[in-house]
Amino acid sequence: MWDVIVLGGGAAGLYAGIEAARRGRRVLVIEGNRHPGEKIRISGGGRCNFTNLGISRATISERFLSENPRFALSALSRHPARAFLDRLEAAGIEWTEKALGQLFCAGSAREVVDWLVSDLRGAGAELRPSTTVGDVTRAEGGFAVATSGGTERAAKVIVALGGKPIPKMGATDRGLRIARAFGLPVVDTRAALVPLTFEGGLREEMAALAGASVEGAVRADGPAFADGLLFTHRGLSGPSVLQASSYWREGAPVEVDLAHGTDLADALAAQRQAGGRMGVATALARHMPERLAKAVIARAGIAGNLADQSNAKLSALERAARAWTVQPSGSEGYRTAEVMRGGVATDALDPRTLEARSVPGLHFVGEVVDVTGWLGGYNFQWAWASGWAAGQAV
Numbered sequence: 001m002w003d004v005i006v007l008g009g010g011a012a013g014l015y016a017g018i019e020a021a022r023r024g025r026r027v028l029v030i031e032g033n034r035h036p037g038e039k040i041r042i043s044g045g046g047r048c049n050f051t052n053l054g055i056s057r058a059t060i061s062e063r064f065l066s067e068n069p070r071f072a073l074s075a076l077s078r079h080p081a082r083a084f085l086d087r088l089e090a091a092g093i094e095w096t097e098k099a100l101g102q103l104f105c106a107g108s109a110r111e112v113v114d115w116l117v118s119d120l121r122g123a124g125a126e127l128r129p130s131t132t133v134g135d136v137t138r139a140e141g142g143f144a145v146a147t148s149g150g151t152e153r154a155a156k157v158i159v160a161l162g163g164k165p166i167p168k169m170g171a172t173d174r175g176l177r178i179a180r181a182f183g184l185p186v187v188d189t190r191a192a193l194v195p196l197t198f199e200g201g202l203r204e205e206m207a208a209l210a211g212a213s214v215e216g217a218v219r220a221d222g223p224a225f226a227d228g229l230l231f232t233h234r235g236l237s238g239p240s241v242l243q244a245s246s247y248w249r250e251g252a253p254v255e256v257d258l259a260h261g262t263d264l265a266d267a268l269a270a271q272r273q274a275g276g277r278m279g280v281a282t283a284l285a286r287h288m289p290e291r292l293a294k295a296v297i298a299r300a301g302i303a304g305n306l307a308d309q310s311n312a313k314l315s316a317l318e319r320a321a322r323a324w325t326v327q328p329s330g331s332e333g334y335r336t337a338e339v340m341r342g343g344v345a346t347d348a349l350d351p352r353t354l355e356a357r358s359v360p361g362l363h364f365v366g367e368v369v370d371v372t373g374w375l376g377g378y379n380f381q382w383a384w385a386s387g388w389a390a391g392q393a394v
């Protein structure tokens with residue numbers, strides 16, 4: 001009989017296990033993969049964007065999506081980015097800040113995995129890899145956990161089984177199934193931080209531009225995100241699109257601005273003044289890649305030199321470039337999504353302990369909970385903070 005079994009040896013599970021073991025609990029962490037922390041290892045292009053300095057009381061409810069955006073506040077303010085960073089620095093891991101408060105390892109994401117595993121073992125917890133978790137049921141004194149290696153029992157269970165993205169890396173919906181089996185509500189799930197796909201003529205237009213990128217701004221049913229935008233063979237990707245995808249729902253349009261921050265009609269009018277014999281495509285290509293400029297002009301139905309264009313035509317061109325409304329047919333789905341929206345409903349959990357209100361001793365942490373962060377280190381910070389909070393409580 002263990003004091004605590006942590007299901008899942010990813011970001012949230014490792015962190016929760018460390019906290020619980022340091023507090024003297026007998027802890028078993030069960031992980032399906034041969035190696036724990038696989039998503040940490042591949043994250044941030046192998047550098048792990050492990051937190052974000054932009055997380056504050058003022059930004060949390062905007063930057064973490066949930067049916068109850070204030071739910072994440074308790075854990076995130078009790079174990080903020082700075083607290084994680086202090087530990088990472090104490091472990092001797094060097095880091096670097098990129099744009100928008102995003103902190104990455106200066107070396108490799110493997111350092112984070114190695115550090116967490118070493119702290120977990122150092123705290124006295126047992127890590128059991130290559131072991132699949134099945135059903136969890138109530139048993140005398142706590143819970144019984146069915147695994148591929150037999151049944152384990154514990155007084156308390158922390159479910160840190162992550163979300164559905166990237167099944168080929170071991171992702172399963174087991175965490176959601178455990179929640180449902182205990183009667184907990186689950187908010188509908190869908191792929192988020194994911195490239196958007198298109199059909200028909202739009203897909204052909206985008207495929208012809210595959211590989212082209214611009215600084216764009218993209219908005220679905222939420223804020224506009226200004227960042228890189230990349231055309232792919234199936235549609236749109238890049239950070240601005242991934243961010244907007246978290247707010248997108250099937251059937252809704254997306255607004256794309258291909259010349260973010262540029263007053264295009266004014267700029268083109270000034271170019272017309274300076275040398276009107278320049279072709280419109282050449283003029284627009286000063287603001288975006290040439291093949292994209294050609295595509296925008298074709299879509300706006302404009303041809304000829306700048307001198308031939310009325311102000312109304314230049315405004316129409318600006319609209320074609322900066323207010324392009326497109327309707328995705330879908331997304332690349334869990335195959336490539338970075339995160340899952342939805343999950344165990346926050347109403348069912350205590351925000352301080354992440355314990356199910358109706359099932360004392362059963363906690364849910366990390367991505368399996370209905371808390372989804374923006375791109376840029378937000379999701380790992382939620383995993384650390386929620387894991388920490390549950391680890392303090394068991």
Ligand SMILES: Cc1cc2nc3c(=O)[nH]c(=O)nc-3n(C[C@H](O)[C@H](O)[C@H](O)COP(=O)(O)OP(=O)(O)OC[C@H]3O[C@@H](n4cnc5c(N)ncnc54)[C@H](O)[C@@H]3O)c2cc1C
Nearest residue numbers: 008010011012032043044049133162170366367377379380
């Ligand atoms: C390609 C990619 C890049 C990313 N980059 C970043 C980034 O740079 N910054 C950021 O903040 N976020 C990033 N994320 C998101 C981040 O990885 C997740 O939000 C985070 O890992 C969630 O932590 P978790 O512990 O809840 O889940 P996970 O880390 O997914 O851990 C869950 C664990 O449970 C195990 N498991 C699942 N089912 C079972 C089962 N039935 N039996 C046994 N074990 C099981 C899994 O193998 C996994 O190890 C990225 C995600 C992806 C896919």
